[in-house]
Amino acid sequence: MNLNSRSGSWCSCFDFHRAKGNSVERRTLPGPDYFDPAIFELDREQIFFRSWVMVGLSEQAEKPGQWFRVDVVGESILIMRGQDMKLRGFYNVCRHRGSRLREEESGTENGALACPYHDWCYSFEGALVATPRVEKDEINRDAHGLRPVHLDEWQGCVFVNLDRETPVSLREWIGNVNPDMLTYERYDMGSLRMTSKSEFVVEANWKIVIENYCECLHCPSVHPELVELIPAYKTGWVFDPARDDGGVNSTSRNYGPATAANIALMPTVSEDDANSVYGGTIFPNCFIDIAATGVVISQVMPVSATSTRISSMYMFHPNSIAAPDFDASTLIAFSDMVTNQDNSVCERAQRGVTSRSFADGGVYPEKDEYVWQFNQQYLQSRDAR
Numbered sequence: 098m099n100l101n102s103r104s105g106s107w108c109s110c111f112d113f114h115r116a117k118g119n120s121v122e123r124r125t126l127p128g129p130d131y132f133d134p135a136i137f138e139l140d141r142e143q144i145f146f147r148s149w150v151m152v153g154l155s156e157q158a159e160k161p162g163q164w165f166r167v168d169v170v171g172e173s174i175l176i177m178r179g180q181d182m183k184l185r186g187f188y189n190v191c192r193h194r195g196s197r198l199r200e201e202e203s204g205t206e207n208g209a210l211a212c213p214y215h216d217w218c219y220s221f222e223g224a225l226v227a228t229p230r231v232e233k234d235e236i237n238r239d240a241h242g243l244r245p246v247h248l249d250e251w252q253g254c255v256f257v258n259l260d261r262e263t264p265v266s267l268r269e270w271i272g273n274v275n276p277d278m279l280t281y282e283r284y285d286m287g288s289l290r291m292t293s294k295s296e297f298v299v300e301a302n303w304k305i306v307i308e309n310y311c312e313c314l315h316c317p318s319v320h321p322e323l324v325e326l327i328p329a330y331k332t333g334w335v336f337d338p339a340r341d342d343g344g345v346n347s348t349s350r351n352y353g354p355a356t357a358a359n360i361a362l363m364p365t366v367s368e369d370d371a372n373s374v375y376g377g378t379i380f381p382n383c384f385i386d387i388a389a390t391g392v393v394i395s396q397v398m399p400v401s402a403t404s405t406r407i408s409s410m411y412m413f414h415p416n417s418i419a420a421p422d423f424d425a426s427t428l429i430a431f432s433d434m435v436t437n438q439d440n441s442v443c444e445r446a447q448r449g450v451t452s453r454s455f456a457d458g459g460v461y462p463e464k465d466e467y468v469w470q471f472n473q474q475y476l477q478s479r480d481a482r
């Protein structure tokens with residue numbers, strides 16, 4: 098997806114006009130940052146195990162005992178709803194001999210979560226509650242509940258943080274990495290429901306995927322259909338320089354051509370917003386595109402140094418979904434086409450950056466402002482502590 102990529106004012110101190118006229122040349126990351134296994138290991142440890150990482154939607158586990166599993170760059174995590182209706186996150190690892198507890202994508206437990214190896218049972222809140230064939234006082238059950246991860250929710254999205262230290266709250270994190278995203282709370286995205294999810298595996302480093310989202314210099318050449326919908330993108334800017342709210346005018350009220358769907362506006366959309374689209378990233382692995390009829394929430398998860406999974410979740414208001422003529426298939430097909438166009442150039446970039454000739458990287462013009470900002474955010478996190 099690349100409806101709008103205003104990655105926000107993370108670096109508020111930066112005056113990007115300063116770089117005009119090439120007085121300060123901005124460089125991309127060096128080539129090896131996109132494929133070197135040692136850098137990927139740093140990305141796992143420093144970025145993905147120390148940030149709030151988007152892992153799914155609150156609606157994926159609605160009832161007590163319901164859970165879904167997510168792979169956070171090699172760490173399998175279970176997100177499960179407790180009897181108290183709270184969502185929690187746990188390492189998907191039994192405290193007895195380390196068996197993986199669940200291999201399926203999702204499920205609902207009856208009474209307790211039992212390990213398939215020796216039947217040790219955990220409550221929905223993660224406490225070790227039964228150890229069959231083992232005397233009760235042999236093991237200190239209180240000390241061997243499932244290992245938790247930090248979990249927080251925002252606008253219907255679930256984030257986990259694997260940091261051993263207590264992190265800042267998710268909302269504070271979002272306010273730090275992209276305060277513009279907090280202004281989109283006016284859409285009350287938590288009231289929306291997912292009608293479908295599109296999954297993509299891109300043979301490119303995760304940073305190439307995010308960088309591509311953060312710029313629109315490629316839009317006229319890569320997305321000829323999209324720029325007809327959003328004429329401002331023909332200029333190569335990811336936002337409309339004539340507006341000061343980060344929005345872009347669209348000829349359509351949804352993600353596809355105006356004729357593609359007959360979906361009601363979300364009830365939270367003001368008249369001003371009816372013909373606008375907004376979007377942005379939440380560092381490190383989420384981007385959200387907002388149109389007047391619905392929202393696409395995308396989760397980016399590295400699979401390896403050179404492979405990335407993108408899950409795009411299509412969200413609409415329950416009233417829209419309940420309408421007898423609700424049909425989002427054409428706009429989803431349009432949006433998936435745009436994503437495939439993006440993925441194709443990301444893979445092309447990946448093949449290029451491995452060249453020895455790119456070891457010192459490339460160069461950013463002014464319209465790559467948000468790509469550069471993402472890189473600064475990345476380097477600051479990667480090289481911290």
Ligand code: FES
Pocket residue numbers: 191192193194195196212213214215216217
């Ligand atoms: S490894 Fe889970 S019960 Fe033994």
Ligand SMILES: [Fe+2]
Pocket residue numbers: 098099309310315316319320439
């Ligand atoms: Fe794009």
